[in-house]
Amino acid sequence: MxxxxxxxxxxxxxxxxxxxxxxxxxxxxxxxxxxxxxxxxxxxxxxxxxxxxxxxxxxxxxxxxxxxxxxxxxxxxxxxxxxxxxxxxxxxxxxxxxxxxxxxxxxxxxxxxxxxxxxxxxxxxxxxxxxxxxxxxxxxxxxxxxxxxxxxxxxxxxxxxxxxxxxxxxxxxxxxxxxxxxxxxxxxxxxxxxxxxxxxxxxxxxxxxxxxxxxxxxxxxxxxxxxxxxxxxxxxxxxxxxxxxxxxSGDSYGGSKPTPAGPRVTEFLSPATMLSRDATADSVRGVLADHPEISGVVLVDEHNRPEYSIDRNRFLLAVTGPYGHALHAQRPAARLADEPRLVNTATTAMEALTLVSGADHTRVHDDAIVVDEAGRCLGTVRAVHLIRGMAEFKAEQAAALNPLTRLPGSDAIQRDVDARIAAGEVFALSWLDIDGFKTVNDTAGFSAGDELIRSVGRTLTDAATSLGSVRVGHVGGDDFLLVADLDDLVNLARMVLDPPRRAGGIDVTLSLSTLVCTQSGTTSYQEASRLLVPLKKHAKSLTGSSWVMSRIGSDRIDVLRGSHEDIPEQGEPGFPTRDPDPAPPRPDAPGPRHRDGR
Known part of the structure; x- marks a missing residue:
């Protein structure tokens, strides 16, 4: 120089x-x-x-x-x-x-x-x-x-x-x-x-x-x-x-916002090869011939919104067959294209895989096209990547399941709670455990204790299946964590606490401790779990199957089931459906999901 x-x-x-x-x-x-x-x-x-x-x-x-x-x-x-x-x-x-x-x-x-x-x-x-x-x-x-x-x-x-x-x-x-x-x-x-x-x-x-x-x-x-x-x-x-x-296989991934159905398609995004919707078949053939690594082409409008999808194999079979060049070369490539299979950035890998492997068996290997909120092409997702990703996700899920109840552990609950906090939701985090579980083991034996835990796990699985917002986890022993929208909370408590339970001839009760997490008060899963500890102690001090509730930022504890001899049971709960003293909302933050109403 x-x-x-x-x-x-x-x-x-x-x-x-x-x-x-x-x-x-x-x-x-x-x-x-x-x-x-x-x-x-x-x-x-x-x-x-x-x-x-x-x-x-x-x-x-x-x-x-x-x-x-x-x-x-x-x-x-x-x-x-x-x-x-x-x-x-x-x-x-x-x-x-x-x-x-x-x-x-x-x-x-x-x-x-x-x-x-x-x-x-x-x-x-x-x-x-x-x-x-x-x-x-x-x-x-x-x-x-x-x-x-x-x-x-x-x-x-x-x-x-x-x-x-x-x-x-x-x-x-x-x-x-x-x-x-x-x-x-x-x-x-x-x-x-x-x-x-x-x-x-x-x-x-x-x-x-x-x-x-x-x-x-x-x-x-x-x-x-x-x-x-x-x-x-x-x-x-x-x-x-x-x-x-x-x-x-088996290496874990973290950090990204999870969904109960698995990773989002953005985890598997690959660049899309885009050409104008007016491109001729010969120009598309040239691109595919010069770039054997490309699996297909997306034909887009002037705003990069996908209008057609071209699969490499089907397209080349059409244009290189007998009379193919004469029939198609100078005509629009769109004549040999398919309707694009579009997904957005919130689509899960399983949802995209279901779309790709839909009714048309000739297109099971087609790429899904990921678009933004304006419908513009962000890239493609290949079926092989989706299959591998979902296989890894299922393997990670299976490894994290409790062997006794086949429920996920506390990590899954933490991810769900963190996602709800980030979205500004009002929700309830509950801690459920079995009263006197050691007595059941010592009196009726470990087999009866295991069956009791399985029974509670089955009830929670049924609750999560019938109540859309509910997520459940088995954190170990006789302890379970539950996350739910406030709209589902009463039904969840009834499904869990109402059924009579016996183990080895012993009547069994449960304790449910619920913390209402509000938009302005909840900062982390760790804080919420710490605040559940005194609520659990309070619930365990009551007779019968018990349910107590409080809210972050409040010293009041409502006893909704169970009682001391001198404390009457309160019956139906009157819990808040929104943050009663919310902080001023950030301009870009979503509001609470639940409107005021008692």
């Missing part, structure tokens, strides 16, 4: 080459995108930027490199989504230069929706209002936004929340001490929680050891970039699958 000649620095053709490194979904092994990394023939890219900074032309170099990266990716005929690097200062103060990037994308026939702009520090001295405005403008063009260097850069947490990026990219310094460094593990968990709450993707960069990768999986991180899985190379990957990235 000649540091005295800035135009030489800006000349992309001969001085700067690009390497492309895959971003990999470590749940499925799918390559979801590639990042273009500038590699000068002489020196390091930072030398170029130092010289550009001396001549106050950093923004010019920054955009020029991004434009050159698009050119190189086009030359390599890569259809993978592309990550480009830009300084936050370039976007804030020299956004007019990005016109060159818009024009280059139009020239090579790529959509802005296929591009993720990774905004790099420094951020601390930027006009944050101007940055947010320019980011909003880029989004209006269709670009996806990522923030790079999080954890070791200078981005304020408030700005990170205000930008609401589509992806947050961790600096390698955040994960270098995993899994031993408790502080880094806590930071990773916090950032994953932020991403879960905002819908962003957390990308971990630079894992170097298998134990780091295992820790990332356990934290719920699903997109990783680094030499451990795939090094940067002059050519983008021709395979869309990195088998080495897929976890061994």
């Amino acid at each position: 000649n540091p005295g000649n800035i135009d030489h620095v800006l000349g992309p053709a001969n001085d700067v080459r690009f390497a492309f490194q895959p971003l990999i979904n470590i749940r499925t092994g799918a390559v979801v995108a590639v990042e273009a990394l500038a590699r000068p023939a002489d020196g390091h890219i930072t030398d170029f930027f130092r010289e550009a900074a001396r001549q106050k032309r950093v923004g010019e170099l920054d955009v020029d490199l991004a434009v050159s990266a698009v050119d190189r990716a086009h030359e390599q005929q890569s259809l993978l989504p592309l990550h480009l690097n830009l300084f936050g200062g370039t976007v804030t103060h020299e956004s007019h230069r990005l016109r060159a990037l818009h024009d280059k994308l139009a020239e090579v026939g790529r959509r802005a929706t296929e591009i993720t702009l990774e905004l790099a520090p420094p951020f601390s001295r930027l006009d944050t209002r101007k940055l947010r405005s320019e980011v909003a403008n880029l989004r209006s063009h269709g670009y996806r936004i990522a923030v790079d260097g999080v954890g070791d850069g200078d981005i304020p947490l408030t700005l990170l929340a205000e930008l609401a990026p589509d992806a947050i990219k961790l600096d390698r310094a955040v994960i270098e001490g995993l899994p031993a460094n408790a502080g880094q593990a806590a930071l990773l968990e916090s950032l994953q929680g932020l991403c879960n709450a905002t819908g962003a993707i957390l990308i971990a960069e630079g894992p170097e050891r298998e134990e780091q990768l295992t820790a990332l999986r356990a934290a719920g991180v699903r997109v990783v970039q680094g030499n451990l899985l795939a090094s940067a190379a002059r050519r983008p990957p021709t395979s869309l699958q990195i088998p080495e990235a897929v976890a061994e």
